[in-house]
Amino acid sequence: MRILVTNDDGVYSPGITALAQVAAKFGQTRIVAPHVEMSSAAHSITASRPLTYKRTPLRDAQVEAYRVNGTPADCVALGMYHWEKVDVVLSGINLGSNLGNALWHSGTLAGAQQAALLGARGIAVSMPAAETEPDFEMLKPWAARVLEILVPARDLCLLNVNLPAKAPRGVLWTRQSVRHYDGKVVPGKDPMGRTNYWFTVVPIEAVEEGTDRWAIEQGYVSMTPLRLNLTDEKALADVARQHPVNKISFAAA
Numbered sequence: 332m333r334i335l336v337t338n339d340d341g342v343y344s345p346g347i348t349a350l351a352q353v354a355a356k357f358g359q360t361r362i363v364a365p366h367v368e369m370s371s372a373a374h375s376i377t378a379s380r381p382l383t384y385k386r387t388p389l390r391d392a393q394v395e396a397y398r399v400n401g402t403p404a405d406c407v408a409l410g411m412y413h414w415e416k417v418d419v420v421l422s423g424i425n426l427g428s429n430l431g432n433a434l435w436h437s438g439t440l441a442g443a444q445q446a447a448l449l450g451a452r453g454i455a456v457s458m459p460a461a462e463t464e465p466d467f468e469m470l471k472p473w474a475a476r477v478l479e480i481l482v483p484a485r486d487l488c489l490l491n492v493n494l495p496a497k498a499p500r501g502v503l504w505t506r507q508s509v510r511h512y513d514g515k516v517v518p519g520k521d522p523m524g525r526t527n528y529w530f531t532v533v534p535i536e537a538v539e540e541g542t543d544r545w546a547i548e549q550g551y552v553s554m555t556p557l558r559l560n561l562t563d564e565k566a567l568a569d570v571a572r573q574h575p576v577n578k579i580s581f582a583a584a
Contacts, residue, residue, distance in 0.1 A: 332358030332482075335420045335446070337406045339369045339438030342387055342398040346424035349467035350456060351392045353474045354421055357482055362389065362396035363410030369402050370427070372438035374445070376408070377401040384409050403442035411449055419482060420446030423456030424474065426465070428493050430544045430553075431508035440491055440557075447489045447559055454481055458494040459547070465496065473499050473552055481554070493543055493553040502552040508542035510534045 334354045338347045342364035354360045363384075382405055387398040397413075399406045403422060411417050422442030429437040443453025456474065458465060477492055480502070491507075517529040538545045546553035 337442040348392045360394045366398040372402045374441040403438045404445040407445040425457035427460040429457040456492045459496045489557045491555045500550040505543045505553045508544035
């Protein structure tokens with residue numbers, strides 16, 4: 332089995348080293364990650380300039396590593412181009428949770444999504460950010476437990492995993508938390524007196540039991556199966572029934 336490891340925190344993040352060390356127990360492992368932090372890059376790709384792919388020795392990772400001057404999605408595309416027949420792409424361990432609506436702009440999840448789009452399986456792994464470096468030695472056995480469950484599950488092509496900051500109570504299957512937010516723009520001034528803006532959000536609804544956010548708040552590892560198809564099948568069926576149309580509804584002028 333070939334396992335490609337990427338992230339959006341950059342190739343030198345301790346999180347990717349920890350994940351690669353765990354992944355190496357399950358198959359041939361290689362790191363291909365951005366040369367700098369690309370958090371919240373979502374599924375952006377680089378189309379206006381060429382990309383580089385450079386060997387980058389990482390002493391503690393104990394696997395081959397390469398850095399790319401692009402996004403997580405770029406890294407996966409180049410990584411799978413240079414290393415054929417990749418089975419699984421792991422993205423993480425991200426220093427910052429990716430829960431609920433954060434999935435829309437997560438560069439970490441985008442790495443896993445790109446894998447699924449290219450025919451491999453993708454697993455994103457994240458954890459809460461803290462002022463001090465996380466205890467990866469404590470979390471690595473839990474990451475291994477997750478991979479023991481997910482790597483053989485070949486029918487699951489895309490998954491989002493979140494680890495709690497402290498020793499987990501267990502592992503749960505969850506669904507994505509979807510909450511509305513009260514978005515606010517907060518103006519400020521830079522040292523030169525120029526106006527700048529911060530965007531902040533405050534959740535409106537409470538956390539629902541059984542969701543990824545609920546599991547993390549309760550101290551569990553959250554595993555959420557996702558899909559690439561965003562079609563609302565129920566809404567499509569309802570609107571097709573209520574407002575039937577066809578491709579020759581309008582006569583040519």
